[in-house]
């Protein structure tokens with residue numbers, strides 16, 4: 001609500017500037033003509049209206065565009081300052097990991113990490129070389145923190161860390177973004193068909209994808225709701241494996257999988273596919289520990305013991321083993337995974353669709369109701385009609401006054417003219433001018449009043465729509481959030497509300513102004529010479545024809561853009577996650593130019609602007 005009020009203030013300032021510009025230009029025109037006549041020049045109605053039409057063009061540039069540009073300049077300044085502040089923000093330490101080096105090593109010496117005053121890692125010393133290193137330990141021992149230290153996500157307070165080689169990381173919580181499964185795996189990396197197929201195989205995804213109608217083109221819903229936990233984990237893992245790297249860091253990536261799948265991935269992926277790489281796996285599985293090359297056991301942020309599996313302190317290993325999930329738990333998990341996997345093809349998720357045809361009348365009706373109702377809306381329209389009547393009558397009076405002025409000048413030149421007739425003409429001329437001046441002031445005041453009334457109407461509508469939407473979303477059943485992408489919901493609050501809050505108050509008065517001005521113009525023309533209505537109706541017919549071609553096209557393009565914008569809104573939530581957890585992958589992530597939704601959105605936007613200017 002505060003935002004809407006602030007935005008409306010900007011509009012008020014914009015419109016006051018524009019109205020002042022328009023009023024000033026009208027008064028300037030009046031002074032210009034007066035000065036011209038008072039200097040003894042003769043005029044005619046044709047000439048005055050010709051000058052008026054030229055003056056109106058000047059008014060557009062100086063009275064409308066200039067004040068608006070000044071307002072936009074202020075907005076540009078504010079945006080520029082904010083952007084600059086963001087660009088000047090402190091950066092994380094950079095390290096070049098663009099290319100694989102072919103050799104890999106991680107070495108830490110007395111590394112300590114302190115977060116918010118707490119020592120998360122203490123005096124960590126190790127050396128990891130190609131082969132499988134398993135980090136094990138109790139819950140909260142510091143395993144994930146150690147991976148984050150290697151990724152340089154956690155800053156070191158003491159000690160040294162040296163990482164050689166390109167890294168790839170799979171987080172403990174599977175992270176998926178709303179796009180196809182394929183895009184989730186590629187994550188901006190080049191598509192290599194052979195490697196991709198191989199990765200699907202070693203990540204045990206081939207069978208799952210064969211169950212889906214669209215295979216790997218199936219869209220992943222928000223938080224991967226249409227996938228089982230196991231499938232999410234495997235896609236998360238496949239993404240890390242697909243990336244060509246020297247070092248692979250897997251944070252508890254296999255735990256959510258059933259026993260057989262765990263074993264399959266451990267054998268096929270970790271032990272075979274990545275056999276020459278430096279692989280770090282967080283695991284508490286004793287079988288995996290036994291088959292690793294190097295083990296680091298952690299407790300309370302320190303390394304309890306490290307070395308080859310048969311070298312490490314068995315007593316400590318036994319302590320760890322006791323908390324390892326037993327097969328009984330694995331079996332329960334397996335059953336759960338199977339159940340969810342059976343459901344997975346049945347789940348229906350709402351898909352954004354482009355609407356067709358005209359906007360329903362009920363939409364306009366609702367908007368008017370939110371703005372204050374039909375009576376308020378009629379009053380606003382009445383103000384517009386009143387302002388236009390003043391405008392038309394003042395134009396008429398102007399032409400009458402010019403004719404009378406000319407008549408008076410002619411009478412002054414002709415000495416035989418009757419004095420009473422002369423005086424009557426002068427009085428009529430002065431009265432006409434008086435009326436014209438009053439109407440010019442009135443129409444200027446009416447211009448301000450009508451804009452203010454309209455903006456208040458729009459502001460009320462915006463606030464009420466916003467409140468109604470918020471209350472609907474807040475009170476919605478959980479099912480609503482399960483079936484709708486968060487991006488769709490966000491899109492309603494950002495893109496769509498933005499159109500209502502910002503575009504409508506600007507465009508609607510313009511449309512009404514032009515419509516009523518056209519009607520006023522036609523009436524004025526009819527009062528001068530009704531025969532002029534004939535060419536007028538030809539132009540009107542051409543305009544209506546152009547409108548019938550333009551409106552459906554622009555409406556359709558706007559809908560296309562909106563339908564594809566939701567996709568970006570939902571990705572933006574992924575972006576935040578990527579910033580937190582995927583930064584180290586240095587991935588191009590969502591920038592992939594192959595994204596069809598992105599292309600459709602950009603193309604529809606471009607065509608829309610092109611047809612507006614055409």
Ligand SMILES: Nc1ncnc2c1ncn2[C@@H]1O[C@H](COP(=O)(O)OP(=O)(O)OP(=O)(O)O)[C@@H](O)[C@H]1O
Nearest residue numbers: 115116118120137138139140141142143144145146
């Ligand atoms: N960003 C952080 N801010 C504050 N404390 C943190 C942060 N990261 C980790 N810690 C703390 O450090 C300790 C180790 O956490 P970490 O997640 O590394 O443990 P873990 O061994 O991976 O646990 P789990 O097996 O449950 O994943 C915990 O006590 C945790 O609260």
